[in-house]
Amino acid sequence: MTAVPALSMTGISKAFPGVRALDDVDFECLPGEVHAICGENGAGKSTLMKILGGSYKPDAGAIHLAGKAVQFTHPRQAAEAGIAIIHQELSLLPHRTVEENIFMGHELARRGILDKVAMRERAAELLRRVGAQIDPQAPVSSLSIALQQVVEIAKALLLDARILVMDEPTAALDERDSRTLLKLVDGLRGEGVSIVYISHRMPEVTAIADRITILKDGRKIWTRPRDAAPISEIVRAMVGRDLKDFYPAVPVSPADEVLLAIEGGMNAGLRDVAFNVRAGEILGVAGLEDSGKGALAQALVGDVPFTSGTVALRGQPIALRTPRQATAAGIGYLPGDRKREGLALRQSVRDNALLTLRSMTGLFTRPQRGALAHDAMDERLRAMDVRAADFGQEVGTLSGGNQQKAIIVRWLAQASDILVFVEPTRGIDIAAKAAIYETMRAFTGSGRGIVVVSSDMPELIGIADRVLVMHQGRISGVVRRGASEEDIMHLALGLADAPSAEAGA
Amino acid sequence: MTTDRMKPKPGLPVAVLLAGLSIGFFVVVALATGETAQLSGQGIAGLLQRMVALGLVAIGQTFVILVGSIDLSVAALISAVAVLASHVMQGDPAMLLPAVLLCLGLCAAVGFVNGALVAYGGINPLIATLGTGLVIQGVLAASFGALQGSVAREFQIIAYGGVLGVPYSLLLLAALSLAAAFVLDRTLFGARIYAVGGNPDGARLAGIRTERVILSAHMVASFFAGAAGLYLAARLQSGTPWIGRDGIYDLESIAVTVIGGTILAGGKGGVAGTLAGVLLFASLDAGFNMLGIDAFLKQVLRGAIVIAAVAVHAVRTKGHVA
Numbered sequence: 001m002t003a004v005p006a007l008s009m010t011g012i013s014k015a016f017p018g019v020r021a022l023d024d025v026d027f028e029c030l031p032g033e034v035h036a037i038c039g040e041n042g043a044g045k046s047t048l049m050k051i052l053g054g055s056y057k058p059d060a061g062a063i064h065l066a067g068k069a070v071q072f073t074h075p076r077q078a079a080e081a082g083i084a085i086i087h088q089e090l091s092l093l094p095h096r097t098v099e100e101n102i103f104m105g106h107e108l109a110r111r112g113i114l115d116k117v118a119m120r121e122r123a124a125e126l127l128r129r130v131g132a133q134i135d136p137q138a139p140v141s142s143l144s145i146a147l148q149q150v151v152e153i154a155k156a157l158l159l160d161a162r163i164l165v166m167d168e169p170t171a172a173l174d175e176r177d178s179r180t181l182l183k184l185v186d187g188l189r190g191e192g193v194s195i196v197y198i199s200h201r202m203p204e205v206t207a208i209a210d211r212i213t214i215l216k217d218g219r220k221i222w223t224r225p226r227d228a229a230p231i232s233e234i235v236r237a238m239v240g241r242d243l244k245d246f247y248p249a250v251p252v253s254p255a256d257e258v259l260l261a262i263e264g265g266m267n268a269g270l271r272d273v274a275f276n277v278r279a280g281e282i283l284g285v286a287g288l289e290d291s292g293k294g295a296l297a298q299a300l301v302g303d304v305p306f307t308s309g310t311v312a313l314r315g316q317p318i319a320l321r322t323p324r325q326a327t328a329a330g331i332g333y334l335p336g337d338r339k340r341e342g343l344a345l346r347q348s349v350r351d352n353a354l355l356t357l358r359s360m361t362g363l364f365t366r367p368q369r370g371a372l373a374h375d376a377m378d379e380r381l382r383a384m385d386v387r388a389a390d391f392g393q394e395v396g397t398l399s400g401g402n403q404q405k406a407i408i409v410r411w412l413a414q415a416s417d418i419l420v421f422v423e424p425t426r427g428i429d430i431a432a433k434a435a436i437y438e439t440m441r442a443f444t445g446s447g448r449g450i451v452v453v454s455s456d457m458p459e460l461i462g463i464a465d466r467v468l469v470m471h472q473g474r475i476s477g478v479v480r481r482g483a484s485e486e487d488i489m490h491l492a493l494g495l496a497d498a499p500s501a502e503a504g505a
Numbered sequence: 506m507t508t509d510r511m512k513p514k515p516g517l518p519v520a521v522l523l524a525g526l527s528i529g530f531f532v533v534v535a536l537a538t539g540e541t542a543q544l545s546g547q548g549i550a551g552l553l554q555r556m557v558a559l560g561l562v563a564i565g566q567t568f569v570i571l572v573g574s575i576d577l578s579v580a581a582l583i584s585a586v587a588v589l590a591s592h593v594m595q596g597d598p599a600m601l602l603p604a605v606l607l608c609l610g611l612c613a614a615v616g617f618v619n620g621a622l623v624a625y626g627g628i629n630p631l632i633a634t635l636g637t638g639l640v641i642q643g644v645l646a647a648s649f650g651a652l653q654g655s656v657a658r659e660f661q662i663i664a665y666g667g668v669l670g671v672p673y674s675l676l677l678l679a680a681l682s683l684a685a686a687f688v689l690d691r692t693l694f695g696a697r698i699y700a701v702g703g704n705p706d707g708a709r710l711a712g713i714r715t716e717r718v719i720l721s722a723h724m725v726a727s728f729f730a731g732a733a734g735l736y737l738a739a740r741l742q743s744g745t746p747w748i749g750r751d752g753i754y755d756l757e758s759i760a761v762t763v764i765g766g767t768i769l770a771g772g773k774g775g776v777a778g779t780l781a782g783v784l785l786f787a788s789l790d791a792g793f794n795m796l797g798i799d800a801f802l803k804q805v806l807r808g809a810i811v812i813a814a815v816a817v818h819a820v821r822t823k824g825h826v827a
Contacts, residue, residue, distance in 0.1 A: 091704055
């Protein structure tokens, strides 16, 4: 390995009006190295990568690629210099084929006329190189998120990228797909590609990274080789506290009263699902991507309802055929895709928090009175510690953690008995995660229940009292607090039979 | 969860399906009403000739819709081109070429302004092109008294001449359709149109200069509208400021494009579907005439068919409603 870093950024500073996003940050990546960047949201990771990608110009500092100084003013220049950035939000064309996507913006052509044969061959070759079984002529919309990610990587390889930046590549992936992706990253490292890896998932970072750099508030805290950076150290550097404080303490009294009971729940994605949620309990739901864990959440909130089976809340049978019925029954939904399903981004924090109250109240109720009053809602938002300069500001301008809290306030105001969380902390930094876990515990502490569907296994193990594991639309098993990731994985892969005594418990 | 997407159902391409339906309707009505003359070569040519004006506009509209924009100014531009061509020619064949060049220049200018407003000005395309359309219409109405004239006899060959029984206008439509399909399917420009319409941010990050692509698409739309205007001037001998508006070419070109499976959000669709949509409108018109359905009821039926067609697309693709 040569001593010249493939990428070296020195003294990078960047200020936006009112914020010092980056302050004298150094970063380098050797050929064939995976260098992870960790930091809370707002620590400066994405600003640093946008500077590298040519979207922003730094106020100060220099970028060298293999020892040569470069300056980018347009993303195209960075791409031509061999830098590929795989963004968190995928930039694919859903209606076009895989090969058309791989060549987007870089089509092979002679005098403006496409050379489709050459593109097809090259696409197949790239897909082989990333070890993917994908038909180059399949439309991208028919691929899973994981495979779409692989197409993004093939796109990067097309440009012969020497430096690959991956921004939260596994955020939308389940455990199995994440492992496949990490294997692919490992293979690219072997080919001498420099990989900058941004992730919130600590086990992943320590598994794949050669070195780790921590950013906090726009400054670099340290860069260390993986062996000198245990997870606890990383977390402490990022937030200034220990991991053991991360998940809230579990209440000692065992939950007993059954709050929600599902029997024989079926629909297109679910097979004979039966389980209970007890008062004061956080029930986790784990599973691989198409296991039915998402379908279960959608059924509970009436979005894609059960077609047969019974649901009872506090012993009373209830119907959950529409989201409105679920809301009226006291089941609240915190969707995984907050921007699409959870929030009206252009409306105020307050309006977003008031959404459910307003939709459930009578048509002729006077606004601004009682629970609908701005003051009352502001009180609740403050109690939840939603941080906004003004609750009248657009909710889209808030951080992910604060947006999530605003949605929680919405359901607290509706006095829901059960909250269904889907991927509650996806794309949220560690400090906000801890606050959300606290809130979840406080919610169940008052005798209510939570169902949390998550792809993040350490999260489920840390927060849930019991974890249902799903496989092919069925509940393949239930594990209790203290189970290991391996136990859950075993069930999620369908390798073990359900412990029958617990399945219906 | 949004990870589970519907796989597109295998089935006949929209264009083939629509064209088959249209032809079937036409044949059945012709047989049922005993107007078998409509099924002769001449009758078919007549049917296809109904497609020319709307077909030309709609091909251009397909380009802008694919790129995620829209053009409401085409009707006004058609009128402007028809009026300008007849005014400049004044029946004099020597002025034929200058008139056509001038009209194309006008199209280039209008397309450029539309594209610049949308791509560089960031103005919503509905508003931007509605605005330019209103401006053009206003200028035309105000100055029509000074813009009288008629096209040269020689120019009318486009509308009335033909070779081996095939009207030139049909050949023109066929040639331009093939060219447009080739551009969309086989050229860099086409690939970029789909990229920009499908995912503007992704296209920009892939290094595509999205503004230029949008602007170019608007210029294409204006040129096709201009071609339609010239054809109408040839057919009617002289242009009036209302031929575009009376033909509802703005809304109908959008309707047939969408019926043909191009989605309004952009990034999916093509010329073949659009032409099939035009054929549907043409055979409906012809069929309704044979059946003697009155003009207002015709309008009602057309509207219902547009809605039904889009509803069928929505069901077929589950989700991406146009």
